[in-house]
Amino acid sequence: MASAQVLDAFSQILKTQGLAGGLAYLNEGVPHRYTAVYRFAGLVLKNVCLHDALGKRQPAFLSAMPLDKSLARRIKPGIPFRTNDSSRDPRLAGHAYEGTLFTVFSYHGTALVAPSGHLWGVLCHFDLAPVPLSDDAFELLESVAPIVAAFAVDPHR
Template identity: 40%
Template sequence: MKAPRELTSHELKARLAQQGLLAAIAALNAAVPHRYTGVYRLRGDALHNVVLHDKQDEVRPQELAVVQLGDSFCQFVLRDGNFLVADSNQEARLDGHRFQGVVVSYHGVPVADNAGGLYGTLCHFDLIEHELPQGQFELLEAAGKMLFPYLRGLDGDTQPGA
């Protein structure tokens, strides 16, 4: 696996503007050791995967397409404003959770819409343990605040401000 590449929020914003959402998500993923970087849209009691970058370039596993809110780690992002777990096996907040030890590392932040509401989550995750350095967490937070205009319409939603 390649060593993560440095990325600043300014570079990410430029990548979004010049190359689009998929290139920006790939750049975010290249900056961390995690296998996956994804955006999930909250719809009712489920999270729908809108964008997923996989370092191994495999087809998205079906179980990642739609995840029930109660089964997801994203629920903690929505409740607490972020969720940072290097090793879910050691995380007491996940004791008894269906995916504890399956998704081992998870680092997620909210994605806001233009009206200040909640669109969903942006997260790095993997099946093995990974820390997320503070600088990369700050970049993830910044990305969560800049992605919405590039997400609109991707999941069939064309409502303004939705």
């Protein structure tokens, strides 16, 4: 669990820089190209905010995707999903994007639960190449998820 000081600092970043600033902060400490918030919209996963460490425009294929083709579908409240290399992960044999140009190889995500208690979306680090994520970095992602969820779900932020 991240310290209260780290969580307070993260909350302040969200207040002053918005979700984009919060994702940029989280991405600074990981080797992944992307850090993002996605929300569940029926059978589609829609991007809410995405930070690209390379500073490039968001590729269209990351804007929205069918839920059944997303690694986020494996995430449930209290059940995160992590893989350093989806091409070698036996849990993902036969995944819909396996072998395509846009394969997400590294994916580390955790649930964003709305204040009402329903699964609203996911907070994740991911990359189009195999990239490991330390347990400490994933612990931080999980620790800030409730803060991100409250911020992202609240339309009056």
